[in-house]
Amino acid sequence: MISEFKADKEFRPFVIIAVITIIVTITAITFDAFEMFYEFSQAHETWELDEIVIGFVFLAFALGFHSFHMFHELKLKNISLMQSENKFRTIFENANDGISIVDTDSHFLGVNNQFCNLLGYRKDELLQMTMRDMEPPEYAVKSSEIMKELDTEGHAVFETIGVCKDGSTVPVELSIRRIEYEGKLALLTIVRDVTSRKKARDELIKAKIAADSANRAKSEFLAMVSHELRTPLNSIIGFSQILETEKKGQLNDEQLQYVRYIYKGGNDLLQIINSILDISQVEGGNSELHYSSFDINDFLNDSISLLHPIAMQKCISLDFDNRSNLTTAIADKQMLKQVLYNLLSNAIKFTDAGGSVKVIVSNNENTLQASVIDTGIGIPKEELESIFLPFKQVEDYLTRKFDGTGLGLTIVKKFVELQGGKVWVESKVGKGSIFTFTIPLGEKVQ
DSSP states (O other): OGGGOOOOGGGHHHHHHHHHHHHHHHHHHHHHHHHHHHHHHHHOSOOOHHHHHHHHHHHHHHHHHHHHHHHHHHHHHHHHHHHHHHHHHHHHHHOSSEEEEEETTOBEEEEOHHHHHHHTOOHHHHTTSBGGGGSOHHHHHHHHHHHTHHHHTSEEEEEEEEEOTTSOEEEEEEEEEEEEETTEEEEEEEEEEOHHHHHHHHHHHHHHHHHHHHHHHHHHHHHHHHHHHHHHHHHHHHHHHHHHHTTTSOOOHHHHHHHHHHHHHHHHHHHHHHHHHHHHHHHTTOOOOOOEEEEHHHHHHHHHHHHHHHHHHTTOEEEEEEOSSOSEEEEOHHHHHHHHHHHHHHHHHTSOTTOEEEEEEEEOSSEEEEEEEEOSOOOOGGGGGGTTSTTOOSOHHHHHHSOOOSOHHHHHHHHHHHTTOEEEEEEETTTEEEEEEEEEOTTSBO
16 A cells, blocks of 8 residues: 555655554554563463464454555545645636745745736746845835734735836735745745826826815806906995985886896895805815804894794795704804704795794704704705706706706805715605704804
């Protein structure tokens, strides 16, 4: 059996140990057998020749069977070990990423085919080199700092530059983990070519910079135009108010109606310009927060009183309920007033006659929350995510039925987020909507 057993060179130490173990075992069994025969001989004064022969034959058979069994098990284990090694080697050599095993001094102990293909070296060349030879000097310091993660985490992932045999470079991602290899501490390194990823990322950054630049230019242009338009528009509104008072001369009914059209149109246009100016200032980073302390109930009363006449014209009930345990707050009062005004005016606009609009204020330990609840037409589910986008109206038929620029909710979102808050909407078509916003309390709310 021994002559039939063949093993690769790398398994010979294992085989030698196994054979020594078998010899020791057989010796022990032989010793035990002879001891058993000795005890048996002490119990019998005489021995027959056939008894002695039969005993030795039985002993030889037992030893032979035991030896055969042990060699058979050894052969099976050796085959299993070789199969496991072949499976590992197949995975190692056919992986899409470069894989290497290096010792603690960065010397290569093993590399796969993809690692060689990535850097252009042969295996025998790489086995004479170190990982430090694969990286430009300017990246070595950064890599050394990142590699310190290995001391605490046992693994590290980072991007660096690999130097190829021909002197060219390739951006790579290194994933390094501590392992035990041939009884010693080693590092398993997976190298991935990230050229495409880096190119896509660089293009995305360039596109974002260009978009930000274009958006900033747009905001600056809108701000300039808005400022230029407001001055003559204020004159138009002011003179139409003077004409409406008839202090400079009496007007007939038709002329008076025309003056009122001018006044209303001027105010509508001024509101649009102010909305555009608000958005351009926020997008351009020119909005500043001006915090002040104010009474919450007075603030709600003032906000509702501005829109009460419009609500009365449509027979819509308009009120508020302060359920918070707060009396005063510190926030940008003017900005918060604009947020509530936009939400209330939208609620009134999209609520039919006889409906209701209500503001409910509450708070928890860290947040002040306000909800504007209406019984209006509601918003389709598919429109909820885009409702806060600039110039967005719910549907075309609503755009024709209700006036507005679609900037009100955009301003709400930007003003709320500028103060560190959030805004969202819940709605059902035909049932109404609930617009809710929060602002953080922190130390600025009493």
